[in-house]
Each structure stands twice: as C-alpha cells, then as structure tokens.
Amino acid sequence: xxxxxxxxxxxxxxxVKLQKKGEDAKFVSGGMTLIPAMKSRLAAPSDLxxxxxxxxxxxxxVSGKTVTIGGGTTHAEVATDAKLKAVCPxxxxxxxHIGDPHVRHKGTIGGSIANNDPAADYPAAMLALGAxxxxxxxxxxxxxxxxGLFETALKDGEIVTxxxxxxxxxxxxxxxxNPASRYAIVGVFVAKGKDGVRVAVTGAGDEGVFRxxxxxxxxxxxxxxxxxxxxxxxxxxxxxxxxxxxxxxxSLITVMAKRAVAKASA
Amino acid sequence: MSDVSxxxxxxxxxxxxxxxxxxxxxxxxxxxLTGTHVGCDTSQCGACVVHxxxxxxxxxxxxxxxxxGSEVVTIEGLANGAELHPVQAAxxxxxxxxxxxxxxxxxxxxxxxxxxxxxxxxxxxxxxxLEGNICRCTGYHNIVKAVLAASKTMSKSKGKAKAA
Ligand SMILES: Cc1cc2nc3c(=O)[nH]c(=O)nc-3n(C[C@H](O)[C@H](O)[C@H](O)COP(=O)(O)OP(=O)(O)OC[C@H]3O[C@@H](n4cnc5c(N)ncnc54)[C@H](O)[C@@H]3O)c2cc1C
Ligand code: FES
Ligand code: FES
Numbered sequence: 001x002x003x004x005x006x007x008x009x010x011x012x013x014x015x016v017k018l019q020k021k022g023e024d025a026k027f028v029s030g031g032m033t034l035i036p037a038m039k040s041r042l043a044a045p046s047d048l049x050x051x052x053x054x055x056x057x058x059x060x061x062v063s064g065k066t067v068t069i070g071g072g073t074t075h076a077e078v079a080t081d082a083k084l085k086a087v088c089p090x091x092x093x094x095x096x097h098i099g100d101p102h103v104r105h106k107g108t109i110g111g112s113i114a115n116n117d118p119a120a121d122y123p124a125a126m127l128a129l130g131a132x133x134x135x136x137x138x139x140x141x142x143x144x145x146x147x148g149l150f151e152t153a154l155k156d157g158e159i160v161t162x163x164x165x166x167x168x169x170x171x172x173x174x175x176x177x178n179p180a181s182r183y184a185i186v187g188v189f190v191a192k193g194k195d196g197v198r199v200a201v202t203g204a205g206d207e208g209v210f211r212x213x214x215x216x217x218x219x220x221x222x223x224x225x226x227x228x229x230x231x232x233x234x235x236x237x238x239x240x241x242x243x244x245x246x247x248x249x250x251s252l253i254t255v256m257a258k259r260a261v262a263k264a265s266a
Numbered sequence: 267m268s269d270v271s272x273x274x275x276x277x278x279x280x281x282x283x284x285x286x287x288x289x290x291x292x293x294x295x296x297x298x299l300t301g302t303h304v305g306c307d308t309s310q311c312g313a314c315v316v317h318x319x320x321x322x323x324x325x326x327x328x329x330x331x332x333x334x335g336s337e338v339v340t341i342e343g344l345a346n347g348a349e350l351h352p353v354q355a356a357x358x359x360x361x362x363x364x365x366x367x368x369x370x371x372x373x374x375x376x377x378x379x380x381x382x383x384x385x386x387x388x389x390x391x392x393x394x395x396l397e398g399n400i401c402r403c404t405g406y407h408n409i410v411k412a413v414l415a416a417s418k419t420m421s422k423s424k425g426k427a428k429a430a
Contacts, residue, residue: 003285005285006285008331035309035328036308036327038286039288039327048285048329100312100398101375101379101382102312102398105321180310181310
C-alpha cells in the first residue's frame with residue numbers, strides 16, 4: 001500500500017471539508033472494497049476521510065411502510081434489524097448473504113452503493129425497490145443513480161448519507177453466488193409494489209445493474225413464475241468472463257427470477 | 267504518522283505508526299502478538315480475524331488508525347492463564363486443526379459466532395458462518411464439530427465461561 005494521510009470525520013460537514021483539502025482524497029466507510037484495492041495498489045488515494053464515526057449516518061428507521069437506512073449502516077445491522085425484517089425481509093436476506101460475517105461487520109450500504117460493483121447485491125435491491133439515494137446535496141432516484149460499471153451519479157465530494165424506500169407488498173432476492181468470492185454471478189431482486197412489479201438484475205449486465213422490463217411487464221400481468229416461461233434477456237448485453245459465459249448468465253437470470261417470484265409468493 | 271491507542275486483550279497500548287499500517291501488522295510487529303496470522307492478500311482467508319469492539323473483523327483489511335480508540339481481542343486474549351477458553355479446548359479435543367495456520371482466525375470467528383447465536387448452533391449455520399475462514403488442511407469437518415461442541419459447553423456453563 002502506498003503512503004497516505006488518514007483523517008477521521010466527526011460529521012458529514014466535517015467530512016466534506018476534509019475531503020476538499022486532500023489532493024486526491026477518498027472517503028472510506030467499511031473499507032471492505034477500498035482497503036483491498038489499496039493493498040493491491042489498484043487505488044492510491046493521497047488522503048482517506050473516514051466516515052465510520054459519523055453518528056448521523058447510522059441506523060434504520062421504519063415508519064409504517066417507509067424505510068430509511070443511514071449510509072453508514074453495516075450489512076450486519078441491516079441483516080439483523082427486526083423492524084426491517086418485519087416489513088422487507090428480502091432486504092434483510094440480501095444483506096445476510098453479502099460476503100462473510102467479518103465483511104458484514106464492517107461493510108456499509110452507502111459504500112456498496114457508491115462503489116456500484118457490477119456484481120454487488122445492494123444495487124439490485126435499490127433499483128427493484130425504486131429507492132431514493134440520499135446524499136449530502138440532493139436526493140437521486142435509483143433509476144438515475146447507477147450509471148455504469150463502478151459508475152454512479154455521485155459528483156466529487158458527494159456522500160451517500162442514506163437511502164429510503166417504500167416497503168413492497170411482496171419481494172425476494174435470489175443470488176447465484178461465485179463460490180469463491182461470494183459476489184453474485186447473477187442476482188435478481190423482484191419487488192411487487194402498488195405501481196406494479198420491478199425486476200433488477202446484478203452480476204450479469206455489461207454496464208452493471210439493470211432492470212428487466214420485459215419480465216416486469218409479464219409479472220405485472222400475473223405474478224407467478226410461469227409468466228417468465230420463454231422470456232430471456234439476450235446474451236448480447238451480458239458479461240462473459242472466466243466464471244460464466246453471457247449465454248449461461250442469460251439462462252441464470254430467468255432461473256433466478258423465477259425462484260425469486262416463487263419465494264416472494266410463498 | 268499517527269498516534270494509535272487501543273485496549274488490546276485488556277491492556278492499554280499505544281504507538282506511533284505510518285497511516286498505511288494495517289491493524290494486523292500493528293498487532294504482530296509493534297505489539298509482538300504473532301498469534302494473528304496473514305494468510306492471503308485478498309481479504310478472503312480469515313487467518314487474521316480479531317475482535318474489534320466485540321465484533322469479528324479481518325485485521326488485514328483495516329488500518330490501525332481506523333481502529334484507534336477501540337478494544338481489540340486477539341487469540342492471545344482468550345485463555346485464562348493456563349486454562350484454555352472453551353473454544354480452544356474444543357478445537358484440541360476434536361482435532362479441529364492440523365498445521366494450525368488458520369486456527370487463530372477460526373477460533374476468533376467461532377467465539378464471535380457463538381456470541382451472535384445465543385439460541386444455539388446447528389451444522390448448517392456453522393458452515394455458513396465459517397464462509398470467511400479458509401482452511402487448507404482439515405476439510406472443515408472437525409472444525410465444525412469443535413464449534414458445535416464449544417457452543418454446547420458454553421451455553422451449559424453460561425456466565426461461568428469467560429465471554430470472549
Ligand atoms: C471477501 C469479501 C467478500 C465480499 N462479498 C460481497 C458480496 O457477496 N456482495 C457484495 O455486494 N459485496 C461484497 N463485498 C464488498 C462489500 O460489500 C463492501 O462492504 C462494499 O462493497 C463497500 O462498502 P464499504 O463500506 O466497505 O466501502 P469502502 O470500501 O469504504 O468504500 C468503497 C468506495 O465507496 C466510496 N464510499 C464509501 N462510503 C461512501 C459514502 N457513504 N458516500 C460516497 N462514497 C462512499 C469510497 O470512497 C470507495 O471508493 C465483499 C468484500 C470482501 C472483502
Ligand atoms: S489475511 Fe487473509 S483475510 Fe486477512
Ligand atoms: S489447519 Fe492448516 S490451514 Fe487449517
């Protein structure tokens with residue numbers, strides 16, 4: 001790892017100030033993506049501004065069907081929060097299947113969303129839930145937030161302070177995991193809300209997480225696995241790598257989507 | 267350089283380190299606590315697991331300065347003098363180790379897992395919970411057995427066993 005200067009922020013305002021001072025300063029939350037990248041010298045920020053001690057970015061609020069999760073909330077906290085589990089168990093399940101227990105103790109929802117790894121789990125949930133991403137500057141609809149591979153609508157110095165969404169009537173996440181890394185080879189989040197069904201796919205798209213609109217239309221008509229018979233996302237827009245070919249991913253998307261619908265209806 | 271102060275295994279420690287120093291290196295090189303191992307450079311093997319403020323974390327994936335102000339428990343902090351911690355005793359009893367390289371991380375993960383599952387553990391849960399710990403020797407069978415046995419002993423003697 002290259003040398004760096006560490007700063008601990010006490011508030012969001014403090015973090016913004018500290019980040020501006022550094023030449024090439026980066027925020028660090030759980031560090032579960034950034035520190036490995038720095039160890040392998042894929043990232044070499046001049047300064048690290050630690051967001052992990054900012055109290056205003058932590059915690060989960062559930063009021064009726066409205067859920068708000070602080071950007072600094074860890075995967076373990078999302079996985080085990082009883083109020084969240086009562087209204088949106090699909091998200092608790094998703095969080096409990098990220099990485100391993102040690103990663104979940106440190107990694108945060110804000111860090112995962114800001115990083116937008118094409119195989120990360122949370123982006124699929126945010127897109128399918130039609131969530132709002134809250135930053136220190138504005139609110140951004142998930143549909144406008146995830147813009148490409150590791151790309152988001154965030155501007156330099158912008159912090160994900162939280163997310164909010166309305167808990168759907170039915171939802172489920174199904175992930176076909178890479179057995180070594182535990183990231184998604186294909187992950188599908190299905191949510192049935194009052195405005196219809198939304199289906200988001202992670203791990204597969206050439207440009208990161210995306211919505212499967214054909215599947216959404218079919219499931220809005222009838223929310224049963226058989227509605228997806230014969231429906232497939234063409235392999236042409238999907239990733240091919242050592243783990244899975246685009247054709248295999250295409251097939252997995254339909255399988256995972258059907259399983260998610262069955263699970264959401266159970 | 268930054269000043270780092272921690273409570274490690276109940277003892278206050280401090281030191282001045284480069285900001286890029288990983289917690290595992292601070293523990294091993296500054297404090298001489300070489301029980302915590304480094305088995306990979308990809309944050310995947312779990313040989314480096316310690317408890318920071320009561321939670322299992324990978325000490326190879328956190329800077330010492332990030333942890334400053336926290337309480338840390340390492341494998342050296344578990345036994346009570348010559349008396350092994352119930353998880354250590356169970357690993358010995360059930361042959362939960364061969365070369366022993368992964369063992370400190372396995373034991374720190376096991377104590378964390380047992381704490382998080384006061385309702386008790388079953389085999390499937392133990393295997394899922396050990397996903398962040400890789401062992402090249404044992405095939406995991408005896409590790410799982412040891413964790414299950416320790417969890418039973420600890421729930422029987424609740425309060426008596428030193429909580430880790
Ligand atoms: C062994 C292992 C297995 C994993 N498995 C999975 C998996 O199965 N599924 C999965 O989805 N992820 C997985 N991860 C990644 C993990 O979920 C990370 O926690 C997550 O991707 C990043 O969150 P973080 O808080 O650790 O972010 P950090 O590593 O601290 O930061 C990541 C990036 O986001 C920026 N950032 C951090 N916080 C904010 C914020 N609040 N606002 C704006 N920018 C911010 C940082 O500057 C950095 O560029 C795994 C990681 C490891 C080490
Ligand atoms: S040394 Fe392998 S996970 Fe920390
Ligand atoms: S006992 Fe050798 S690596 Fe686990």
